Amino acid sequence: MHRRSVLAALAASGALTTLAACGSDDDSATSGSASSQSSTPAAEGFPVTIEHKLGSTTIESAPAKVVTVGYNEEDFVLALGVTPVGARTPLGSYDATRRPWAVDLLPAGGITSVGQSELNFETIASLEPNLIIGAYAYLTEADYQTLTAIAPTIGDVIPEGEGADSTAAASWQEELTVIGRALGKEAEASSLVDDVEADFQDAADAHPEFAGKTISVVLFNESYYPLDSSDPRGNFFLQFGFEENTTVDPAGLSAEQVPLLDTDVLVVLGRSAEEFAANPVAANLAVVTEGRTIYVPTFDTDFAGALGNSSPLSLPYAVEQAVPQLAAAADGDPATAPATL
Missing domain, CATH: 3.40.50.1980 (Nitrogenase molybdenum iron protein domain)
Known part of the structure; x- marks a missing residue:
């Protein structure tokens, strides 16, 4: 779906699945302290470099504190056994805190919101993440630069066969694969892809x-x-x-x-x-x-x-x-x- 269609349609549907431009709640929002280096010894599989629509991001070691800034990445991270310290609140009228497929994985106090129609960069910085995931976020270059000053940031995933200037969204399989690599859970992501695809094939x-x-x-x-x-x-x-x-x-x-x-x-x-x-x-x-x-x-x-x-x-x-x-x-x-x- 083209970007202008996404911007109009996703906002109505409550996900993303929908978008308004992602900007700062405060033009003077602090960028916080960069966390591109970790004092934790590198885990197996790290460092890893992720290519995305806004550039290339290297993650030096397994991230301990993850913030998701896109429209569905919270579910992807939870599916891989990681609870983000902050996540974007989905647009629209659906109350995502009650979603039956994830409610048992959410912490009792909920996950800190880092914004909805606009990102709150001050809140993101205060959470001191060492990885920010925006794999389905339609980040602007300005947003990306602000986020990378806080922590290594993954922008929108490039769909297979497309270039970095593509307006198409990546498939859920491509998104899960990238997020799995970023979290050091590539094998788990691959297994999960197989499981979900099997549900469709069985049907x-x-x-x-x-x-x-x-x-x-x-x-x-x-x-x-x-x-x-x-x-x-x-x-x-x-x-x-x-x-x-x-x-x-x-x-x-x-x-x-x-x-x-x-x-x-x-x-x-x-x-x-x-x-x-x-x-x-x-x-x-x-x-x-x-x-x-x-x-x-x-x-x-x-x-x-x-x-x-x-x-x-x-x-x-x-x-x-x-x-x-x-x-x-x-x-x-x-x-x-x-x-x-």
Whole structure:
């Protein structure tokens, strides 16, 4: 998904999955003391150098205090057995402190917030981290320079086959792999990738009817934004064997282009069936009238939160919730009622 689409759409969906520019709460925010060197002896696998969209970062030793400044990295770090000392509060209405896939891993007092729509650099510096992770943060160059003055910082992950100037988001597998290397937990990250991918494969194997069917995923935020394979939420549904709708533009969908959503299955994020049908063109699409549409009306549900996080912790939960609804939508029975997640 292109950056301008992400900036508009992610803020509405509560994750990232959504973005406003990341700036300082205070232009005079202190940069704190740099922590690029550690007094702890280097652990096996260190030092390690990570390439990212904003440069190259070397981590000299296993980090003891980690801050996550992006929109889903907290889950990735927790999944690898590390509790961050600070994390960004997700945008949107979903209460991430209650998320069922991670609640047992959160400390009793919670994790210190380092900002939401804007980063609080003073708070980050006060936590004295020796690693800052912004693997899915859309950091600006100014933000990155401020953060690197505090501690070694990893910027947005470069997707495979893309250059550093790419506006596409990395896959959750690529993000987890990079974070695993940074934490000295590369083997654990690889094993976790295999486990989560197995959940998708098991679902695809159990539902061969998904293969070859086209799916459209569209998010409403004042207008409709198709989510393609470069967006974690759009890519989620493709991992079951569905084929992507390549006729729509991720930058936005005009009223005249609504018929392009008439694919085998349609997922509508941010609108109920009644709200989507208020558009007479949408209401008359075969994918709507034949019950092949799944609606996610609000972004404050656990499924919406899990989809927005698109993390190794939240994805198995989202798979469990989505597969029965996808099976109903793809069953070929026009009498099937529309599903809601």
